[in-house]
Amino acid sequence: MRSSLLCQEKFVADEELNMRMRRAVVGSLVAVLLVLGISAFAQVNRPYHNGSVWTLSFIRMKPGMEPAYLNYLAGQWKANQEAEKKEGLILSYKVLSVEGHTSSEWNLMLMTEYKDLASLEAGEGKSDALAQKMIGNDEKQMQGYKERSENREVMGNRLAREVVLAAKGW
Numbered sequence: 001m002r003s004s005l006l007c008q009e010k011f012v013a014d015e016e017l018n019m020r021m022r023r024a025v026v027g028s029l030v031a032v033l034l035v036l037g038i039s040a041f042a043q044v045n046r047p048y049h050n051g052s053v054w055t056l057s058f059i060r061m062k063p064g065m066e067p068a069y070l071n072y073l074a075g076q077w078k079a080n081q082e083a084e085k086k087e088g089l090i091l092s093y094k095v096l097s098v099e100g101h102t103s104s105e106w107n108l109m110l111m112t113e114y115k116d117l118a119s120l121e122a123g124e125g126k127s128d129a130l131a132q133k134m135i136g137n138d139e140k141q142m143q144g145y146k147e148r149s150e151n152r153e154v155m156g157n158r159l160a161r162e163v164v165l166a167a168k169g170w
Contacts, residue, residue: 051162052091053114058106058155065151072148073110080134081112087130089123090114106155117161 061069073095081093091113100107114120135141 047166047168048163049166050116051164053117053120054160054162055112055114055120056158056160057110058157059108059110060100060104060106060153060155061108062151062153063103069108069148069151072151076135076144077110080131083130083134084112084123084127087126089119089127089130108152 059069081090084090085092093113094109094111096109096111098107098109114123131141132138135144
């Protein structure tokens with residue numbers, strides 16, 4: 001009976017050892033698979049990356065008011081954009097004129113380029129302070145907006161992110 005008990009104890013001990021070894025092997029396999037999966041994910045090679053961020057304003061200049069609105073853009077608007085550029089708040093700006101096919105379509109696009117979304121958001125306070133200095137207080141800015149509404153209508157605004165395509169090695 002004593003030898004049978006020793007055999008049972010040895011069998012139980014062997015089973016425990018086998019269980020521990022199985023757990024260790026399974027745990028090691030899981031760890032290896034995780035490491036391989038993460039490294040494969042990290043090596044995804046996309047032929048593009050995010051570029052700068054643009055604010056876009058779609059404007060419809062009212063008939064006969066194009067010279068008045070373009071004079072504003074060439075004067076006060078451009079001066080404010082140049083000041084923001086000098087302060088490092090923006091990278092660049094553009095004005096694009098397009099052919100409007102109907103009286104309800106926009107015919108001018110104002111574009112302002114920022115390094116990234118964080119720069120756009122972080123610079124809002126500085127941009128507002130600069131506008132106060134360049135244009136005047138909020139009341140004066142609102143008056144200018146009201147006066148410009150006689151020359152143009154803002155059809156909409158968008159925020160866009162440039163997608164920079166990588167050069168292909170042919």
